[in-house]
Amino acid sequence: MKSVLAAASMLAALFCASLPARAQNPACEQETSVVTLPTKGGPAYGGMQYPRSAGLGLKQVALTFDDGPNPDTTPLILDILDRHCVKATFFMVGIYAERHPDIVREVAARGHTIGTHSWSHPNNLRHYSPANAQSQIRRGFDAVETALASAPAADRERLAPFFRFPGLNDSKTLIGWLGERNIATFSCEFGADDWKSISSAQVRIRALRNIAYVGRGILILHDTKPRTAAMLSGLIEALRADGYSFARLAPEEGARALAAAAPDPLIRPVRRADAPSEPGATLGAALKPSLEPQTALQ
Structure with missing residues (x-):
């Protein structure tokens, strides 16, 4: 009971502290550095699993957040990032994007990059049939676009x-399928174990330790975890004090159009308000949910 009350108090304090920062911080002297990445052919990035890194500089970290959007924690994390003038990348789960489209739009409006993380976060996606695995990925993209x-x-x-x-939990077959549609796969260089039942202080310590060991790269966090929101400000301050800077991952120019032009694409072109729409095009169309996550989200 005490732990529940403590967690509630922590979230309340974070929420109150974040209220003045609902809009992007006008005091930011400059934007987070942007690292643009090729997506043609579906390269896989992240030294934890793949030979190819995202090409970040020494002592440069790209913050990434998985599993949201979450109405209890994602807004807190957005406000913390704003206060520290940091932009990040959010890999969203389709069912939560569908349930909380306002938060999806808020993430975009705050200037962050959005990627996808499947429809319902099955940890054993590699063991699904090809058709079901592809449907999971496709529905995730559809939900965020909607x-x-x-x-x-x-x-x-x-x-x-x-x-x-x-x-x-990737598979060569699915990475190849994504590559045919010019969708890049992302792993990371380090994590912080924030999905485990550990304290926010432990999350911060593990993040700093792992980052220091590697020196640069993509950090994987989860915007569904109160412990992550609780330690994020301190993590950013500690990294900057140690000479680190932050980068936002973004696709190189034309990557979105390239993916939209692929056969059987997973992503649609962005149509401007004054551009004529194609007959039968339904930008907001998406499959309705028929299942909940089969395993606990990490």
Whole structure:
């Protein structure tokens, strides 16, 4: 009971502290550095699993958040990032994007990159039949696009041809299938174990330790975890004090159009308000949910 009350108090304190920062921080002197990445052919990034890194500089970290959007924690994390003038990448789960489209639009409006993380986060996606695995990925993209359908064109373009496998449990076959559609796969260089039942202080310590050991790269966090929101401000401050800077991952110019032009694409072109629509095009169309996550989200 005490732990529940403590967690509630922590969230309340974070929420109150974040209230003045609902809009992007006008005091930011400069934007987070942007690292643009090729997506043609579906390269896989992240030294934890793949030979190819995202090409970040020494002591440069890209913050990424999985499993949201979550109405209890994602807004807190957005406000913390704003206060520290940091942009990140959010890999969203389709069912939550469908349930909370306003938060999807808020992430885009705040200037972050959005990737997808499947429809319902099955950790054993590699063991699904090809048809079911592909449906999981496709429905994830559809849900995020539907959530962004009413947003300005610049915000709709925040959805990148980026995908991260749930639990990082990839397969060569699915990576190849994504590659045929010019969708890049993302792993990471380090994590912080924030999905485990550990304290926020432990999450921060593990993140700092792992980052220091590697020196640069993509950090995987989860915007569904109160412990992550609780330690994020301190983590950013500690990294900057140690000479680190932050980068936002983004697709190189034309990557979205390239993915949209692929056979059987997973992502649609962004149509401007003054552009004629194709007959029968339904930007907001998506499959209705028929299942809940089969395993606990990490």
